[in-house]
Amino acid sequence: MLTLYYAKGSSALAPHILLEEVGAEYAVHEVPITKGAHNEPAYLEINPKARVPALMTPNGVITENPAILTYIAAIHPQAHMLPDTxxxxxxxxxxxxxxxxxxxxxxxxxxxxxxxxxxxxxxxxxxxxxxxxxxxxxxxxxxxxxxxxxxxxxxxxxxxxxxxxxxxxxxxxxxxxxxxxxxxxxxxxxxxxxxxxxxxxxxxx
Ligand SMILES: N[C@@H](CCC(=O)N[C@@H](CS)C(=O)NCC(=O)O)C(=O)O
Structure with missing residues (x-):
């Protein structure tokens, strides 16, 4: 199971859209950055960078949009989201x-x-x-x-x-x-x- 930590309207939109595109099984957890939730100890344990997005995976947490996007694409090969060459x-x-x-x-x-x-x-x-x-x-x-x-x-x-x-x-x-x-x-x-x-x-x- 994947869990996307996101804030509304943030750059977490990108992996969120990709999760939908590939038909992933996932949950979302909102981190309202306008209320400072990204600086709370509970979230810093997920992402010590105090940023969204973060993706919890069965292997651990991934941060940084490019890494999260390629991971989602790689574990859903049937969706054909990676380029061919x-x-x-x-x-x-x-x-x-x-x-x-x-x-x-x-x-x-x-x-x-x-x-x-x-x-x-x-x-x-x-x-x-x-x-x-x-x-x-x-x-x-x-x-x-x-x-x-x-x-x-x-x-x-x-x-x-x-x-x-x-x-x-x-x-x-x-x-x-x-x-x-x-x-x-x-x-x-x-x-x-x-x-x-x-x-x-x-x-x-
Ligand atoms: N390089 C990071 C940037 C993430 C980032 O800066 N996210 C913003 C939201 S779009 C954030 O968490 N801002 C909170 C802050 O700067 O305190 C990525 O691509 O994932």
Whole structure:
């Protein structure tokens, strides 16, 4: 049995959608980060990083979206969510790494500046960079990481629900996804999948 620790509207949307897509047997456990539940001792025992998502598996806990997504894909081979060749697998991993280490971190500078600096002035300066940094990320992904209609081309794979998050981050700072036609088409296609809609309903978005 798998248990996904998630917060509503967070990046846990990605593995949550993938769990639905593959028809996994799973439970969910809400960790309301707006109430600080991710900093409570009980949750820190699950994920000492104090972040969601985390996935409890029969072998232990997995953290970090790229690792959680590939694990879900790997243990549900019938759902065919991994790319077919080692090269394509590396391309999909590169997209997930970029979303995790660059795009999500660029977005985090909006509200989490205290991680990197103490002064109000520094926080304001970091916030001011978010729009342009997310524009750069969107252009890069649109040009180099999104084959269309799905990230890896004709077939939906484990990285698509993660890519779904990017227009959400962009929208929070007023960057319009329609400026990026392939990304907009991808987002729209995601919004037509029953798994996406079912999970969005659980998250109340
Ligand atoms: N690199 C991590 C990032 C996880 C992350 O930052 N999650 C956010 C929610 S989207 C969180 O838990 N934020 C709480 C905080 O920053 O205190 C991953 O991809 O899983």
């Amino acid at each position: 080692p090269f394509e697998r590396a391309e999909a991993d590169a997209l997930c790494a970029y979303l995790c280490a660059t795009a999500h971190v660029a977005f985090a500078h909006l509200l989490r500046g205290a991680r990197w600096a103490d002064s109000e002035e520094a926080h304001a300066s970091m916030k001011a960079k978010v729009v342009n940094n997310l524009r750069d990320c969107a252009k890069l992904v649109e040009t180099h990481h999104l084959k269309g209609p799905w990230a890896m081309g004709e077939r939906y794979t484990f990285c698509d629900p993660y890519l779904f998050l990017m227009p959400r981050w962009m929208g929070k700072v007023g960057v319009d996804v329609s400026d990026y036609p392939k990304l907009a088409e991808h987002h729209n296609a995601m919004l037509h999948r029953p798994a996406t809609l079912a999970v969005m309903a659980v998250h109340g978005i």
